[in-house]
Amino acid sequence: xxxxxxxxxxxxxxxxxxxxxxxxxxxxxxxxxxxxxxxxxxxxxxxxxxxxxxxxxxxxxxxxxxxxxxxxxxxxxxxxxxxxxxxxxxxxxxxxxxxxxxxxxxxxxxxxxxxxxxxxxxxxxxxxxxxxxxxxxxxxxxxxxxxxxxxxxxxxxxxxxxxxxxxxxxxxxxxxxxxxxxxxxxxxxxxxxxxxxxxxxxxxxxxxxxxxxxxxxxxxxxxxxxxxxxxxxxxxxxxxxxxxxxxxxxxxxxxxxxxxxxxxxxxxxxxxxxxxxxxxxxxxxxxxxxxxxxxxxxxxxxxxxxxxxxxxxxxxxxxxxxxxxxxxxxxxxxxxxxxxxxxxxxxxxxxxxxxxxxxxxxxxxxxxxxxxxxxxxxxxxxxxxxxxxxxxxxxxxxxxxxxxxxxxxxxxxxxxxxxxxxxxxxxxxxxxxxxxxxxxxxxxxxxxxxxxxxxxxxxxxxx
Numbered sequence: 524x525x526x527x528x529x530x531x532x533x534x535x536x537x538x539x540x541x542x543x544x545x546x547x548x549x550x551x552x553x554x555x556x557x558x559x560x561x562x563x564x565x566x567x568x569x570x571x572x573x574x575x576x577x578x579x580x581x582x583x584x585x586x587x588x589x590x591x592x593x594x595x596x597x598x599x600x601x602x603x604x605x606x607x608x609x610x611x612x613x614x615x616x617x618x619x620x621x622x623x624x625x626x627x628x629x630x631x632x633x634x635x636x637x638x639x640x641x642x643x644x645x646x647x648x649x650x651x652x653x654x655x656x657x658x659x660x661x662x663x664x665x666x667x668x669x670x671x672x673x674x675x676x677x678x679x680x681x682x683x684x685x686x687x688x689x690x691x692x693x694x695x696x697x698x699x700x701x702x703x704x705x706x707x708x709x710x711x712x713x714x715x716x717x718x719x720x721x722x723x724x725x726x727x728x729x730x731x732x733x734x735x736x737x738x739x740x741x742x743x744x745x746x747x748x749x750x751x752x753x754x755x756x757x758x759x760x761x762x763x764x765x766x767x768x769x770x771x772x773x774x775x776x777x778x779x780x781x782x783x784x785x786x787x788x789x790x791x792x793x794x795x796x797x798x799x800x801x802x803x804x805x806x807x808x809x810x811x812x813x814x815x816x817x818x819x820x821x822x823x824x825x826x827x828x829x830x831x832x833x834x835x836x837x838x839x840x841x842x843x844x845x846x847x848x849x850x851x852x853x854x855x856x857x858x859x860x861x862x863x864x865x866x867x868x869x870x871x872x873x874x875x876x877x878x879x880x881x882x883x884x885x886x887x888x889x890x891x892x893x894x895x896x897x898x899x900x901x902x903x904x905x906x907x908x909x910x911x912x913x914x915x916x917x918x919x920x921x922x923x924x925x926x927x928x929x930x931x932x933x934x935x936x937x938x939x940x941x942x943x944x945x946x947x948x949x950x951x952x953x954x955x956x957x958x959x960x961x962x963x964x965x966x967x968x969x970x971x972x973x974x975x976x977x978x979x980x981x982x983x984x985x986x
Contacts, residue, residue, distance in 0.1 A: 534573055534617075538594045542576060542618075545586045549577040549624075560619040563606035564666070564854075566915050567865045567951060570612035572599060573618035577626045581697055581705055581736040588734060589703030591618055595983050598701075600730040601674030603645055607868045608949030610676065610729050614983035620734060622671055628652045629737060635741045637694055637711055637952060642671025642735050649740075658742040659685035664945065665851040671735045676947040677727030681850065684770070684903025685777040685809065688945070690726050697737035698725055701975040724970070729947050730981040732974050743852060746809035751778075751837040751846055752949055754806065754826045755799040759783060759886065761829045762802040763879035766902040768825045769806075770875060772887040774818050778807035778902040780844040783886065786857065786897035794797075794849035794854030798835070804902065805850055807843070832973070850899075857897045857910045867929050869951075871935035872944025881938060882907055885931045892923040906944035913920055948985045956986070 544548050551557070552574050561571035573596075578584045589624075591598050597617025605609060614620055622643035629639040633656050640649060647667045648659055662673060672678075674696065679688035686692065695709025698721075708721040725732060755917045756762040756919045766779045771792045781804050782790065787802045804826075808818040813946040823834050837843045849856075858866055884897060889909070900907035909931065911924040931956050932942045942948075942955040957964050971978075 525745065527697050534594060534596055538590065539574065540597060541590045542574065542587065543768070544773070546576055546578060547744065549579075550910050551575050551577075557619075560601050560604070560611065560621060560723040561613055563604050563609070563611050563662065564866075564868075565607045565609060565951070566913065567949075568613060569610040570614050572597075572614075573616045575601075575621055577617045577621050577624050577700050581625075581699065583603035584620060584734055584736055585699045585703045585705050587618065587620060587703065588699050590701055591979055592977060593948060595979060596978060597979050598730075598734065599981050600671070600675065601645065602669030602675070603667060605666035606672065606676065606944070606949065607667045608944045608951035610947060610949040610981070610984060612950070614823045614950065617979070622669060622736075625671075625736060628751070629843070631656070632711070633658060635711065636744070637740060638742060639737055639739045640863055641737055642669060642674070644670050646673070657745055659745050660740055661743055662689055662692055665854070670738050670740070670847065674735050674738050675728065675730050677945070678902070679904070679945045681778045681780055681847070681901060683901055683906075684779055685775060690723065691742045693722060693726060693738060693844070694741055695739040696722055696725050696735050698735050701980050703979065705736075729949065729985050731971060731985050732980060734980075746777075746811075748815040749777075749807065749840075749843065750810045750815050750818065751805065751807045751810055751843045752822070752834040752835050753798055753803060753837070753846065754831050755775070755801045755803045755825075755831065756831045757801065758803045759883050760879045761831065762804050763882060763900075763902055765804055765822070765826050765829050766832070767875050767878070768829075768902060769822050772821060774821050775810070776818065776822065776903060777809040778805065779901075780805040781852075781882075781900040781902040781907070782853070783882075783898040784901050785895070786853060788851055789856040789860050789897055790849050793852060793859050794845075798847055805846060807847075816980065821849060832958055836938065853897070853899050854910060857912055860895055860897075861912045863914075864912045865925055867913050868908060869906040869911070870906060870944050870946045871931055871940055871942060872904065872906040873935050873938045873940030875942070876906050877938040878902060878907070881931075881934055881940070884934060885909060885927070888927045888930055894920070894923060894927065896924075897928070900946075904944070905940065908946075932945045950983050953985065
């Protein structure tokens with residue numbers, strides 16, 4: 524396995540005594556706990572913090588941050604550990620703030636379709652809280668990520684094409700700034716022209732500007748009717764075109780997930796399914812019974828014109844659940860293609876009109892390098908993911924994967940896209956930001972320096 528990164532801090536005992544005064548025994552310097560909080564679900568080497576703390580309130584986090592500021596200790600917020608670009612690695616040691624005990628529902632306003640949750644609440648836990656309300660939270664990245672982590676990375680997922688990303692579904696935040704001050708951004712109103720958009724600034728900042736402790740969320744009504752369909756195509760181009768034509772036709776499809784033939788093979792084996800091993804789109808439609816029927820018929824006609832006449836429908840809740848469970852387990856299904864391997868997950872996003880070009884070129888690169896790497900795409904918004912199934916100890920294999928990844932990121936930027944649609948930057952994609960943002964990167968660094976002059980917030984990440 525990859526060699527762990529050693530801590531580079533030397534914090535005095537007085538600092539640890541101050542943490543104990545704040546938290547009691549809810550902190551740990553045990554190696555196993557530190558290692559557990561030194562990585563997410565990626566191939567990046569473990570970089571353990573010096574100490575892990577387990578606060579329960581915003582006030583406790585503020586006190587911890589003030590102590591860190593006084594001693595110059597680096598701070599790394601840690602949610603559910605599902606990140607993929609090295610976001611939670613403590614590259615310079617310091618304190619990992621584990622958010623798991625801040626997992627409560629602060630307030631729910633069903634009549635206004637919004638709620639406020641503590642940052643450590645996970646997506647699935649929120650679903651449980653919303654049962655019986657007629658409401659749901661639509662942002663679905665697949666993993667059972669924490670809501671705070673989803674806000675910090677600007678997450679999106681399978682339903683983005685219909686409901687938007689975290690940026691469209693977060694109304695406000697409670698944030699502990701690097702000096703320990705607590706601020707609340709945004710509000711419950713659906714729009715505001717008052718002042719700078721600090722909520723938007725914090726969304727996607729990956730813990731480099733502050734610690735998000737509470738998140739106010741926009742909720743949506745559960746649709747009257749839901750239908751899902753699986754449609755297989757002869758080529759990747761035809762599969763992508765079916766989604767593009769669906770969007771251009773104004774069909775408000777709720778999900779349009781593209782899996783290439785390698786991914787379909789993996790999903791079939793892992794989930795016990797028997798779909799054709801061809802480029803495949805999983806569609807889902809939301810609305811009234813009449814609207815869902817109309818949407819379904821329109822997409823079926825588009826698919827038929829592109830050489831895929833047969834939809835396999837999933838209208839029962841249990842069938843849809845099985846279908847989307849298989850999609851969400853694509854990561855683990857892919858790893859099962861090569862037992863003992865690790866996954867190097869990467870993503871880009873391009874204008875949907877260039878999606879087929881980018882995916883096909885990437886698939887050709889993967890095959891030319893002799894790699895195992897399934898592709899899955901949130902095709903409705905131009906985002907796609909590649910999962911390299913690799914042995915991190917094989918230097919040649921890692922080099923080949925790096926070549927494909929680099930070409931894919933550069934290609935996406937050249938096509939007017941981005942080096943990451945939803946995984947975030949962490950430290951895995953830092954070197955591509957200048958090509959994407961140019962002089963705007965200097966402005967980002969200026970914001971970082973103004974809010975975090977000591978550079979203690981998740982150092983080594985993003986900018």
